[in-house]
C-alpha cells in the first residue's frame with residue numbers, strides 16, 4: 298500500500314449547511330472534505346409534470362425542483378427535511394410513498410464511492426483507486442489500528458473476526474456504515490435494490506401483489522439423491538443476451554411480437570387452448586399456478602385423490618373435458634401441444650421483453666456478475682501463488698492474510714446477494730415486487746427446469762423435486778449431465794452438485 302492511500306471511513310450530512318462531510322483516514326492521518334448535497338427521490342410518471350408540480354406546490358415552491366428523467370420524475374429538495382415533507386405529500390396524493398434514501402447514501406451512489414474504498418488526494422481532491430486491500434486505518438474508541446484489532450481477533454475467535462470482515466464487505470457493497478447494516482438478508486437485498494433503482498433514476502414499481510409464485514412444498518427425503526445448485530444460473534438468465542428482464546423492458550412499446558413463437562416472447566404469456574382428451578389432468582410446470590388452480594377450482598377432492606392414489610409429488614391441474622377451452626401459461630400449453638393433448642386457439646395475452654434497449658436490472662446484474670467473476674479469478678490466482686511459494690503452509694498463511702480475507706469475504710457476500718436477487722424479486726413482500734417480472738422469472742425457471750428434467754430422463758435419471766434454486770435429482774453422472782445441458786442451452790456451465798459437508 299502506498300503511504301498516502303486513505304480510506305473513506307465516515308460520511309455525515311449537515312442539514313443546515315446542505316453539505317456532506319466525508320472523512321478519509323489511514324493509520325497515520327485523517328482528512329475531511331465537504332461537498333454540497335441536495336437530496337432527491339424518484340416518482341413514477343403517472344401524471345403530467347405540471348400536475349405533479351402543482352400538487353407539490355402546497356409545499357414552499359422555493360424549496361424543491363422537479364425534473365423529468367427518462368424513467369421517472371426526480372424531485373430534488375433543499376434539505377432532507379424538506380424532502381421528507383414532499384414525500385408525505387406524495388403519499389397523500391398518490392397513496393404510495395417514494396423510496397427515501399438517507400442523504401449520505403445518496404451522495405455515495407451519485408459518486409459511486411463506498412465505505413472502505415481507497416483514495417489518493419490529488420490537488421486537494423479525493424480520487425478513488427480500485428483496490429480491494431484491507432483498509433489500514435483506525436476506528437474510534439479502539440487504540441490499535443483496524444488490521445491489528447482484526448489480527449488479534451483472528452487468534453482469539455476466528456468466527457467473530459470473519460463476521461466483522463463480512464460486515465465491512467456488506468458496508469462496502471451496500472454503501473451503508475457498518476453499524477447500519479440490516480441484520481437479515483431480506484433487508485440487505487431491499488437496500489441493494491433501492492441502490493440500483495436510485496442509481497438508474499427510477500421509481501418503485503407499481504405494487505401489484507397478486508402472484509403465482511409459491512415455494513411452500515417441502516423437499517422429500519430420498520436415498521441417493523443429488524442436489525443440483527441452479528442459484529448462479531437464474532440471475533444470468535434474467536440478463537442479456539438471454540432474456541433482458543426488467544422493470545423497463547417487459548412489454549415495451551417497441552418490440553411487440555406477433556406470434557407466440559418469436560424470440561422475445563416470455564413463457565409467462567398466456568394462451569387459450571382447447572383440450573383434445575376427455576377427463577384430462579396434467580402436471581403444470583408452474584407449481585404455484587397448480588396450487589392456485591387447486592384452491593380456486595371445483596372438484597378439489599378428485600385432484601387430492603389422484604395425487605394420493607398415484608403418489609404424485611405435485612397437484613394435478615384438471616379435470617378438463619374434450620373441447621373445453623382454458624387459459625394456460627404458454628410454457629404449459631406448448632408442452633401439451635407437443636403431446637397432442639391441446640390445440641391452441643387464437644386468443645392470447647402476450648408478454649415479451651425488449652430487444653432494443655437493455656433494462657437497468659439486466660445491466661446492473663451483469664455488472665455484479667462481472668465483479669464476482671473477476672474477484673474469484675484474483676482469489677484463485679493468489680491461492681495458486683501461495684501454494685507455489687509456501688506449499689503445505691499456504692492455507693495457514695492465507696488465513697492470516699487480511700487482504701486475502703477481505704477479498705474472499707467481498708466475493709462471498711457479493712455472490713450471495715447476486716444469486717439471491719431473482720428469488721427476492723418473486724417475493725410479494727418486497728417493495729420492488731412487480732407481478733409481470735415475478736411471473737416471468739417463475740416461468741423461465743420452470744421451463745428451464747423442465748428441459749433439464751427431460752434431458753435427465755433421457756440419460757436414465759429422474760428429477761424428484763425442485764425448489765428455490767435447488768433441484769433434487771437421481772443420476773449417476775451429475776457433472777456430465779450439467780455439461781451436456783449447458784451445451785444444449787448455450788449457457789455457461791453454472792449448475793453443479795452441492796458438496797455436502799462430511800459428518
Ligand SMILES: [Zn+2]
Nearest residue numbers: 549551552651
Ligand atoms: Zn422494445
